[in-house]
Amino acid sequence: MKEKILLILTAAILSGADFDYNASIVASYGDNYDFYSYSENRLDLNLFYNNIQAWIQYEYSNPPEIGFPLNDIRKFRVEYARDNFTIKVGDIYEYWGRGLVFNQIDDQTTNYDNGTRGLFLGYTNGGLSLSHLNGNTEIWFFGNDLRTPYFNNSHSMYGNQAQYDWNNISLGLTQLHSNETHQKYFGEAYVNHKLKGIYGSIMLDNADLFVEYVDKKSTEKASLFQGIPHDTLKNGYGVYGNLNLYLGSWGLTTEYKRYVFDSGHGDFTADEYGNRIGFQMMPTLGREQNTTLLGRVVHPYNFNDERGLQLSLTGPLPLGLNLLTQYAHLSRNDTWQSLTTIDWKNKHIDGLLPGSDESSLPYWENYQEISGFGLDDKLYFRFGRGNNKDIIKVFRFFDGQQRSMILTESWNYDTTEYYGYIYVDSTLVTDTSFTALFDVESKMWQEVGSNTYPFEFSYTHKNGYSLGIGFEYQERKKRNISRGNATFYNGSDSSWSLINPDNPDSFYVNYESQFTDWNSERVKTQFNRMVTLSFSKASKWSLTINHDQSSAFDGPKTIDPYYNPLEALIFGDIKYFTGDRDRSAPPRFGQQRWVSAEVAFNLSSSQRISIMYGSIQGGLYCSNGICRQIAPFNDGVKLSYSAIF
């Protein structure tokens, strides 16, 4: 079927019919010493003919950088619009409101695709617009493998939206129904999701307001022995609000969210049913970072159970400068108490604001930036400062009272006379008593925090040559903190074990860093530095050299066994070039450093080719609020080509 569509559309172009079209090509190839090579090529073709529009995306990837190998039409869609009606068939990508119910994206960089293959019907008349869509969606998630997805959630869905716009006011109603086959580590869950939403907005001269609410009900279809039905129900809701205020050239953005779909203690979230589903791509309320080091310390947003607020102020300063400042505070909706090791009890946080108690996994983030142009717009610069603190795990969290049991044992002696003989009998008597109530605290959590300072500068000469320098410096801490007068929970006597049983007032605070140095010794702080140098000739070419360095390991120690000439050149290692360096034994100073060089050429204004050689550090990569761990790229070559026509 797909081949036929491609053939018909290609034939139509070549036959010179009244089609108009545009296309783009993205081709990339990579090979590194880890023996993972990839070749990823995509052709996007858009066709326009009167009221008909069509889109085809062909992919040849064997294998792609991330995802599954493919040599086929990956996406297609045909649209027909006439008068007030629109019909779309194929791969549909729509969004409603701010995405609390429905927001579809195809993000190649994180391999997240929640598009629906099906049918879309739309009708508009004046301020009224109605839409319906239905079809099937396959959403893939990663498991342990960083390149190939493992879990698949399959949705058979339909949804409806109605929106009415009147002057500067909009009001919308949404409804989504999905039958999901949810793949788990072991087996599958069959879940029915029903979502209903409402949103509204008003735009004024000096203010905008947007509010959205969604109500969600999920039912898991399950059966016990002998097929006895055992359906379970879970309810949830989400609220998002956005108020923007403007005064002159200053703008203040305020956002609030409260997502209550599913909850669990610590960083635990049930992988069963009733969670937020893959269509719900909701606002994060964290800054969309655009520097490498800040991008690596992004908070792992929990769309099932998180509330928070974000403030962002932007405006001009004297001397042509611009200021951007941002603050966000998020937390779960509950605080948690670990009554035992496995028994946790929650307490809802009162009011609207996020909590600061460690058991509610709070997160704070702030960022300030000053940027501007100078020297007749030839100079561009940007200074930033980002700071965050995140409680990412809670291992135990008890704060209460208990009594200690006191066991007293004694022997009771008795005598018995029997036909003139005296017998002595003894009995062990156990007496149980309790001490008075005393305070017990046993807490342990994991906390990460960082301070990052990005700096960027570029100067362009009138002959078109420009020089750019980027520098980022980061101090990062990651530590387990334990505090209290008790450590573990003792199941045998159902109590928390005091560190000093004779003195409940003996409290301790212990910090254990999770970073280790080259000798596997724990170090308090990880220092990260990234330097980028770029030199370019406008519209022709650019050369970029990147040096990334980290002082400590976050996890197991990794050794780079390969030493390449670019690294030797950047490190100023003369021995490498004089033949005095054993290339099979890279020097210590080359470890935990990643160097790469990239040359890009503009073949024409719409064609670009680039070649990269070197290494790129792996780690967290975030885009559109979706984060994934990127595998490192070690001592290899990347080649990419892109064109639009």
Next chain:
Amino acid sequence: MKIYIITILLCFSVSLFAKENETGRVIPDLKIKLLNGKTTSIHELLKDGPLMIDFWATWCKPCKKVMKHLDTYHQAYKENGFKVLMINQDTPRSIGKVKSYIRGKNHQFIVALDPNQKIAKKLNGLVMPTLILVDQDGTIKWRHQGYMPGEEVEIEHQIKTLLGLNTESGSKDS
């Protein structure tokens, strides 16, 4: 590797073929939603004169650099009927900050919203920034991907050529 080289060569051939045949291509009349909440279409914006379309996002660093220059050109050539249309690709997750950002910079160009990249996909603007210069009759005259500092000279050259304000002949982008 062999397949990859063949693919690259094929891409080159196709795109060079397309470049030769680029003149005369008409931009489709797509509906767009503006930052002020109103709806219009690309052909509607072309009624007064040529249009420069650029795709951007609040997190895109090179986009922000070129925006300043595009705003300058929008204001400098508006009497010639020229306009700049900046199509924003922030997702619904971060779209709340777009208006504040534009107000903060005091930009005067037209800003449209494309939160799930419908317009960008139809005009091949997924790489940011992507510039498309359209003549008043809808003909696409020039396309450009990416931004290197200094390229604003070429951008202005293309605008002035289209408006008939250039006394020099030929493009600076050889």
